[in-house]
Amino acid sequence: MGKIDNDKVINGEGYQLTTLDKAIGLARSNSVWPLPFATSCCGIEFMATMGSAYDMSRFGMERLSFSPRQADLLIVAGTISKKLGPILKQVYEQMAEPKWVLSVGACASSGGIFDTYSVLQGIDRIIPVDVYVPGCPPRPEQIIDGVMNIHKLVKKESLRRRYSSEYRDLMKEYKIEMKDPDVK
Amino acid sequence: MLNNEALLTQLEGLFSSNILSAEINFDLLTVEVPTSKIHDIIAQLQKDENLSFGFLTLIGAVHYPDSTDREFAVVYHLDSWKNKVRLRLKVFLPLSNPSVDSITDLFPCANWMERESYDFFGVIFNNHPDLRRILNEDSMDYFPLRKEYALEDGTREDKDDRFFGRV
Amino acid sequence: MNMNKEKEALYNSPSEFYNSKETIDGDIATINLGPTHPATHGIFQNILKVDGEKIISSEQTVGYIHRAFEKLAERRPYNQITPITDRLNYCSSPINNLGWHMTMEKLIQAEIPKRVDYMRVIIMELARIADHLICDSVIGVDTGALTSFFYPFQEREKIYELYEEICGARLTTNIGRIGGFERDFTPVFHTKLKSFLKTFPKAFNEWDSMLARNRIFMDRTRGTGPISPERALAYGLTGPNLRAAGVDYDVRVMHPYSSYEDFDFIIPVGVNGDTYDRWMVRQEEIRQSVRIIEQAYGNLPEGSYKADVPEFYLPDKADVYNNMEALIYHFKIVMGEMEVPAGEVYHSVEGGNGELGYYLISDGGRTPYRLQFRRPCFIYYQAYPEMITGQTISDAVITLSSMNVIAGELDA
Secondary structure, X not given: OOOXXXXXXXXXXXXXXXXXXXXXXXXXXXXXXXXXXEOOHHHHHHHHHHOOOOOHHHHOOOOOOOOHHHOOEEEEXXXXXXXXXXXXXXXXXXXXXXXXXXXXXXXXXXXXXXXXOOEOOOHHHOOOOOEEEOOOOOOXXXXXXXXXXXXXXXXXXXXXXXXXXXXXXXXXXXXXXXXXXXXX | OOOHXXXXXHHHHHOHHHOOEEEEOOOOEEEXXXXXXXXXXXHHHHXXXXXXXXXXXXXXXXXXXXXXOOOEEEEEEEEEOOOOEEEEEEEEEOOOOOEEEOOOOOOOOHHHHHHHHHHHHOOEEEOOOOOOOOOOOOOOOOOOOOOOOOOOOOOXXXXXXXXXXXX | OOOOHHHHHHHHOHHHHHHHHHHHHOOEEEEEEOOOOHHHOOOOEEEEEEEOOEEXXXXXXXXXXXXXXXXXXXXXXXXXXXXXXXXXXXXXXXXXXXXXXXXXXHHHOOOOOHHHHHHHHHHHHHHXXXXXXXXXXXXXXXXOOOHHHHHHHHHHHHHHHHHHHHHOOOOOXXXXXXXXXXXXXXXXXXXXXXXXXXXXXXXXXXXXXXXXXXXXXXXXXXOOOOOOHHHHHHOOOOOHHHHHOOOOOOHXXXXXXXXXXXXXXXXXXXXXXXXXXXXXXXXXHHHHHHHHHHHHHHOOOOOOOEOOOOOOOOOOXXXXXXXXXXXXXXXXXHOOOOOOOOEEEEEEEEEOOEEEEXXXXXXXXXXXXXXXXXXXXXXXXXXXXXXXXXXXHHHHHHHHHHOOOOHHHHHO
């Protein structure tokens, strides 16, 4: 590496000491690609959030990824019925690690007012959720707040978290197969 | 324009013996007809040039668990744009044999409404081209809108029935 | 005879020619459009059989967000059903709310002041604008014009602000009460509505002129997903989709409610029933809605904002705190102890995408015995396979978005 040239540092571009975790976290958190899994009413509020008045692109999120393979963040907005549950789980399994889940609205978080025979009582019964946004439907400000909380999580996440035994146990609890179990 | 009284007179002229009962219920004429005749009656109402009930508004079923041999009602709402009048037709079916003729050959839009009634109540529509469940999963083994089945999901542990007035 | 090789082969042996053609076109492939396809704007599944890009047949699966509204309604007191109706067609929830209130008013035979009717008309027409704006802007997105999503959404937010001024909510509004409204229009609402009526037509026309005679947009949408008036009627299409096919059925005119007969407006109809006509009919309906709002607001009658039905109208909060009788009524209504007459009612309103009906059976108990919704989407979505057969996959996508199929309403 060689000796740091003081002159170059002071008069030049400068440098900052940080850890790899933090640098990657910073980069990741400002370029999250969301996959909107919008089913019902909350989906319309999500559209309003993407629209010109609230403008999600301020958070580096204007690029919606409709393919689960390239998405980092699964935004589940709306009621998930028991018929739709397996499909949601499949979409989650198709996403590559690291991945986060934002549950928007009361229905996705807990079933909401629909405590009925056909509605899944919260998506956390089939996939792990990172941030819950309350509201029926939440206002766009609330959705943005949820997204910013996701950003905080992304920013401070350790690079080793996804390989930790706790994370693997969590996945086992949800009966989700890890793709690369050999990595220590 | 045709008012309900005039409509009833015309209907009585057309199918006198087949009208089991008739009443005017909040600006809508309700007529009960025999289950076996419903297909023919609707076909005739559709074809009749004076009445011309050419638009099927709604098909739905109702469950009356307490009335013996009349457990299910299938309710048809027809609309005559020519006369600006609506008509409600009702047939009653027994629990032992809840089946009625399908009217999908007269109105293609009846297809899903009949499937929905089958899905919710288990009403069988004879000659229906594709009588399967529509809204619920195929694996469901009961008919959820029948009165004896519970609304709730039943898997939630955070809800204490005592606080919701259900003991 | 001067024939090219292809024609010659056809004349010599037709069967052999077509067999060879088939292998050139490739085998029939089966494609899953949905349930989470990004272009379907909701959870719809269509299993398409395609020959190249041409759709041969399609099979639909619905019910992915079935929420059991009708069962839920059987367990809820009457004034708690309004929030369920919100979630039917959530693009225009005020129409659903007010339609339900009108159904109840028919059952209890309440006399509604003219002012309430006019206030309702203003709100319902605002909701219709909001609904059509979403649908038309999404058609723009699916044909490749993302601007047509951002631009009208700016205006749509103003309608949300108006809702907020009336009831405090944006999307699932739960607007009004059985018998009228919780309060009169506020002064802020008046200012906002006036400025909306002034600015909206200009912004709308600007957006409209971007697409209406746009060569690319017209080539893309004309002839896609057409339906004939006969088939449209057979499939029970209502609303803008039916009118685009050339049938002028509108519940507001055929079975008027809420004093719609007082207003002068035109029912636009299309000719071909294709995507372009559906788009144009909606655009014109937005203009007519603005006209209706102007008329209703200009002639807003003096009077009360609520009907005199204390047994059913949830009393004002101030009265509940200060007035014994109001407190009793409040308690009775909230606990579902209203004395509702037994009977059967069918009432329908012209919703955002067609005839939205409520078939209510009351046995005099605290909850409806049965409440069935006539959900226009559910009925007209059956026509979809017929409309896209013979079209290409990309046409199927814009046909779906131009039909304005709302998953919440479809699956109940």
